[in-house]
Amino acid sequence: MTKEKIFNKKITDYTFSVLFFLFFSFSIFFIIRPTLSTLFSLKKQAQDLELINQIYDGKIIIFSNLQQFLENNRDKIPYLNEAIPEKPNLSKIIDDLDKVSSESGFTFKKINTAEISLKAAKDKKYNTAVFDIEGVSDFDQMMSFLEGLLNQRRLKLPEKILVERNKESSFSGQLKIKMRIKAGFL
Numbered sequence: 001m002t003k004e005k006i007f008n009k010k011i012t013d014y015t016f017s018v019l020f021f022l023f024f025s026f027s028i029f030f031i032i033r034p035t036l037s038t039l040f041s042l043k044k045q046a047q048d049l050e051l052i053n054q055i056y057d058g059k060i061i062i063f064s065n066l067q068q069f070l071e072n073n074r075d076k077i078p079y080l081n082e083a084i085p086e087k088p089n090l091s092k093i094i095d096d097l098d099k100v101s102s103e104s105g106f107t108f109k110k111i112n113t114a115e116i117s118l119k120a121a122k123d124k125k126y127n128t129a130v131f132d133i134e135g136v137s138d139f140d141q142m143m144s145f146l147e148g149l150l151n152q153r154r155l156k157l158p159e160k161i162l163v164e165r166n167k168e169s170s171f172s173g174q175l176k177i178k179m180r181i182k183a184g185f186l
Contacts, residue, residue, distance in 0.1 A: 083155040088116050088129045088185045096152055097131070097181075104144035106177075110134040128182040130159075136174050139163075149181070156183045 070077075090113065101108055112132040137145065142163070149156055160180040165173070 079153065082153040084126070084184045084186060085154070086124075086186045088127075088183070090116065090129065093129060093131070093154065093156070093183045096154055096156070097133070097149070100145055100148035100152065101135070104137070104148055105141040106135050106137040106145035108133065108135045124186045126184055126186065128184050131181045131183070133177075133179050133181060135177050135179075137177060138174060142175065142177055154183065156181050 094111070097108075097111070100106070110133070114130045116127075116129050146158060146161075149158065158179055159182050160178075162178040164176040164178075
């Protein structure tokens with residue numbers, strides 16, 4: 001009789017259903033859940049990698065454009081190094097100024113320069129050497145001096161020019177000129 005009760009169709013169905021739900025809940029918790037979490041994390045990683053790939057593609061395009069630019073301008077790079085050298089070379093700047101002044105007829109009365117650090121900096125950044133110049137010339141000589149200054153290979157930019165005329169002299173007389181010139185270096 002107990003055997004019949006145990007193996008009764010109804011009891012067997014309930015036992016099977018209970019065991020099925022236990023197995024199903026076990027498989028959901030220990031098999032399907034880790035698989036789904038792995039799937040979602042892999043999908044997130046794939047999206048992150050696609051974003052990183054786009055960023056790298058952009059950087060590669062920038063580097064290829066830079067390389068193309070350098071290939072096209074390879075012959076002009078020495079001119080850039082001459083225009084903005086790594087060291088200030090104050091003697092070279094003063095020599096250039098003297099050369100242009102002697103060619104143009106501009107006469108120096110005084111040249112001052114601010115303090116310039118000659119120590120090599122760790123980071124290469126654009127620096128300037130500032131020269132305050134006082135001189136005497138007529139207008140044409142001053143313009144010739146400025147043109148000669150701008151035509152040199154070393155980059156020197158006139159920042160400020162102050163021109164004064166002697167009240168006692170004629171219009172074609174000598175002018176007192178004060179100017180500030182900046183020369184760049186790295």
